[in-house]
Amino acid sequence: MKLLHEPLSGRSQAVLGVVGVIGTAAVWEGLIRSGLLDVAGLPLPSGVISGVGDLLPDETFWDAVLFTLGEWMLGLAIATGVGVLLGGLMGAFRSLFVAFEWPVEAFRVLPSVAVGPILVLLIGQGMLPLALTVALSCIWPILLNTMYGVRGTDTTAVMTAKTFGNSDLAVLRKVKIPSALPFAFTGVRIAASIGLLVAVSAELLIGGGDGIGGYILTNTANATDLDLVYAATLVAGVLGVAVNLAMAKVDDVVFGWKKGLAQ
Amino acid sequence: MTETRVTENPVPRAASPAAGSAELLLDGVSRSYGDNLAVRSISAEVPASKISVIVGPSGCGKSTLLRIISGLDEPTAGRVEFEGVPVKGVPEGLAMVFQDYSRSLFPWMRVDKNVAFPIKHLPAKERAERVRFAIEEVGLSGKEKLYPWQMSGGMQQRVAIARALASHPKLLLMDEPYASVDAQTRADLEDLLMRIQSELGITVLVVTHDIDESVYLADRIIVLSAPPSVVAEVIDVDLPRPRDHIATKTDPRFVEIRGHVTRLLRSKEHATPV
Numbered sequence: 001m002k003l004l005h006e007p008l009s010g011r012s013q014a015v016l017g018v019v020g021v022i023g024t025a026a027v028w029e030g031l032i033r034s035g036l037l038d039v040a041g042l043p044l045p046s047g048v049i050s051g052v053g054d055l056l057p058d059e060t061f062w063d064a065v066l067f068t069l070g071e072w073m074l075g076l077a078i079a080t081g082v083g084v085l086l087g088g089l090m091g092a093f094r095s096l097f098v099a100f101e102w103p104v105e106a107f108r109v110l111p112s113v114a115v116g117p118i119l120v121l122l123i124g125q126g127m128l129p130l131a132l133t134v135a136l137s138c139i140w141p142i143l144l145n146t147m148y149g150v151r152g153t154d155t156t157a158v159m160t161a162k163t164f165g166n167s168d169l170a171v172l173r174k175v176k177i178p179s180a181l182p183f184a185f186t187g188v189r190i191a192a193s194i195g196l197l198v199a200v201s202a203e204l205l206i207g208g209g210d211g212i213g214g215y216i217l218t219n220t221a222n223a224t225d226l227d228l229v230y231a232a233t234l235v236a237g238v239l240g241v242a243v244n245l246a247m248a249k250v251d252d253v254v255f256g257w258k259k260g261l262a263q
Numbered sequence: 264m265t266e267t268r269v270t271e272n273p274v275p276r277a278a279s280p281a282a283g284s285a286e287l288l289l290d291g292v293s294r295s296y297g298d299n300l301a302v303r304s305i306s307a308e309v310p311a312s313k314i315s316v317i318v319g320p321s322g323c324g325k326s327t328l329l330r331i332i333s334g335l336d337e338p339t340a341g342r343v344e345f346e347g348v349p350v351k352g353v354p355e356g357l358a359m360v361f362q363d364y365s366r367s368l369f370p371w372m373r374v375d376k377n378v379a380f381p382i383k384h385l386p387a388k389e390r391a392e393r394v395r396f397a398i399e400e401v402g403l404s405g406k407e408k409l410y411p412w413q414m415s416g417g418m419q420q421r422v423a424i425a426r427a428l429a430s431h432p433k434l435l436l437m438d439e440p441y442a443s444v445d446a447q448t449r450a451d452l453e454d455l456l457m458r459i460q461s462e463l464g465i466t467v468l469v470v471t472h473d474i475d476e477s478v479y480l481a482d483r484i485i486v487l488s489a490p491p492s493v494v495a496e497v498i499d500v501d502l503p504r505p506r507d508h509i510a511t512k513t514d515p516r517f518v519e520i521r522g523h524v525t526r527l528l529r530s531k532e533h534a535t536p537v
Contacts, residue, residue, distance in 0.1 A: 156366035163333050163359040164381040164430060174380075178371050260370030260412030 043230040051231030061215055061232065068211040068236070071127050072199040075134025079191055082135070083142030084184050090143075091150025091180065092172045104143065112136035112198060116206040125208040133202040138191035145187030149180030154261075182255040189247045196240045212236050286311035286434060286466040287332065291341035294327050300491035301327045304341065307485045307494055314460055314467045318477035319487030320528055325470040328492075329438050332468070333359055345434065354434075358427035362439040364419040368411040374398070374422050375407040381430035397425040400459060417448035421455070428459065435460075437469040441476070450508050453480060457506065474528070478502075478521050479511060486527050495527045 008016070025045040031037040032044055055061045090097045090104075112133050119129035153176045161171045203213025216229050287309035294301045302324040309315045319325050330336035332343055334353040343350040345357070358381070361367040368377050378394045385393070398404055401421040411419050420440060427435055437456075441449040453476065460467050471477055477484050478500060486495040502516055511517055 154366045156361050156363050157369060159330075159335060160359070160361065160367045161380075162335060163353055163357060163436075165353055165355060175369065178369070181371075257371045257410055257412070260365075260410055 041226055043227055047227040048230045048234055051227035052234060054228060055231050055235065064210065064212050064215040064232075065235065065239070067127070068196075068199055068203065068213070069239070071130045071203075071211060072134055072195050074127065074131035075199065076138055076188070076192060076195050078131065078135040079138035079142055079195070080184075080188055083139045083187065083191075084146050087143035087146030087184070087187075088150050088172070088177055088180065091147040092168075092176060097147070104140075107136075108140045110136075113201055113205055116202050120206050127210070130199065130202045130207060130211070133206070134195045134199050137198045138195045141190040141194070142184060142187035145190075146180055146184040149183030150176045152183075153179050179261070182251075182258040182261075185247075185251055185255055189244070189251065192243055192247060193240055196236070196243070200236055286346060287468065288344040289328075289332070289341070290344070292328070292331060292338045292343060293340040294324070294331060294336070295339050302487075303491040303493050305487070305492065305494055306341075307497060309466065309468050309485075310483060311466050312464045313482035314457070314469065314480050315483040315485060316469045316471060316477040316481040317485045317487060318471055318474060318524060318528070319492060320489050321472050323487045323490050323492045325472070325487065325492075326438055328487075329359070329436055329468075329470050333357060333436055356431075356433035357436065358430045358432035358434075359436040359438065360420070360423050360427050360440045362442050364416065364423045364443070365412065367423055368419060368426075370410065370412055373408050373410055374403065374414075377411060377422055378426045378429050380426060393429045393431070397428040400428055400462075401425045401455065415448075416444045417452060420444060420452060424452075424455070424459070428463070432465060435465050435467045437467065439471055440469065442471070442473075449476075454507070456480065457504070461504065474521055474524050475512070478517055478524060479506060479508075484520075484524060486524055488528075498524070 029045050032042060086100070090100055115136060116129065116133045119132050123129055123132075150172075157175050157179065158171055161175045166174060199211070200213040200216075203211040204217055207214045207217070209218060212232055212235070216232050219229050219232075220226070289305050289307045289309075292305040293303050305328060317325055317328065327336065331338050332345075332350065334350050334357075345354045348354070369380065372380070375394055375398070378397050379390055382390050382393055394407075398407060401424050403418065403421050403425065406414065406418070411422055414422070420443075424440075440456075441452050444452065456467065456469075457480065459465070469477075469480060481498075481500045484498040484500060486498065487493070488495045498520065500520060502511055502514060502520075
């Protein structure tokens with residue numbers, strides 16, 4: 001029997017992926033070198049790669065990466081704590097949902113980076129205002145996913161817990177929150193990529209020269225080595241991909257049971 | 264209106280007084296949703312340490328009635344008494360097995376954790392002992408570390424029964440417990456229920472739309488009419504125990520009772536067009 005779409009083997013998928021990346025870089029390199037594309041400031045892939053090579057031994061760069069990572073993780077942690085708590089409560093209690101629905105909708109559309117300068121005014125420079133900016137953008141997918149996860153808890157599961165004599169609060173703790181956790185985690189995964197974007201953006205806009213954003217800013221200001229700037233951007237991107245992969249793995253291992261959730 | 268209904272439909276006297284004291288008493292229980300009357304003045308007694316079965320056509324409010332008995336819902340009129348005490352909220356000593364085992368079991372817990380769910384407050388040693396006993400009782404020893412969704416439907420329903428047993432219920436309510444499993448599994452689970460009930464002496468109340476099942480399982484059958492449901496008749500089943508799927512179901516008495524229940528359900532359905 002032949003399937004309509006034969007699944008590719010893992011090996012041919014990997015080969016195709018590598019060919020695609022190298023091919024794109026090669027075409028890009030060719031376009032610039034041949035003079036077909038003549039725009040100042042466009043990076044040569046080969047230049048960026050060697051830029052990455054220059055970055056790797058650079059301690060200031062790694063300090064910047066660590067700073068960004070810390071800021072991002074702090075922001076994500078704050079967003080996760082507050083988002084799961086608020087979302088869980090809003091999902092569990094109708095009155096809280098009604099009370100907070102519009103404030104949430106209003107704050108949700110607020111561009112968090114725009115709030116950044118206010119935070120700097122309020123609490124001064126440093127990692128905290130940056131992390132809070134990250135948290136402000138990360139909280140929404142976490143909060144909303146947790147809320148809908150809790151509200152979507154299977155009614156039979158809830159009735160089961162109740163017939164064993166559990167109070168509403170115990171049902172929330174023992175059944176609704178656990179069954180909403182995979183949804184909350186999906187929220188965290190979405191938030192994580194948004195968070196990295198916002199972390200670097202915030203460093204560019206309101207940072208004090210720290211982090212990957214600060215590093216890029218310093219080097220473009222000096223206008224010395226654009227390849228280095230692109231290389232730093234590339235490293236940030238690779239970081240993001242790596243974190244996403246790690247989280248997908250965690251999702252698979254910790255929340256593998258979600259395939260048992262009734263559809 | 265409700266008051267007159269009660270006098271029009273007194274608790275039908277069961278044929279034999281063999282049943283013990285009433286564990287559960289329904290007295291004129293009605294439930295309406297807005298203008299829609301789901302059950303109308305249900306009165307019946309569920310004897311202690313016996314299997315009683317509520318049978319009725321689909322949509323006759325059987326599940327509504329179970330929700331009221333379990334304290335998850337309140338009647339709009341009438342009352343429910345469990346061991347002589349009016350039911351307000353979920354009474355202690357009650358366990359319920361639902362038709363939809365895949366929704367009733369918690370997918371993030373392995374079998375042993377699911378079974379331990381109702382007895383988390385107990386000391387670890389007693390808890391472990393009860394879990395072991397309950398799992399053995401339903402024939403699932405060795406499957407403790409599986410997730411429910413890795414098991415067949417019949418095995419999942421066994422887990423749900425084990426979980427109910429672990430809570431040491433005085434009253435076991437079952438809402439169409441075998442409506443979602445295949446015929447062979449169903450027969451096995453019916454026998455499992457009867458064995459456990461006779462071993463542990465629990466009071467069991469099963470709701471089903473399956474007439475064969477009701478006669479096969481029951482010491483007492485409470486026949487409901489089509490909605491808005493009333494009790495059509497209460498029948499005490501005098502078939503000998505232990506029962507089995509071949510001997511019991513070919514017993515002329517079984518055939519007779521089954522025919523009687525079938526006629527009751529037919530005539531009521533025709534009398535009250537839906």
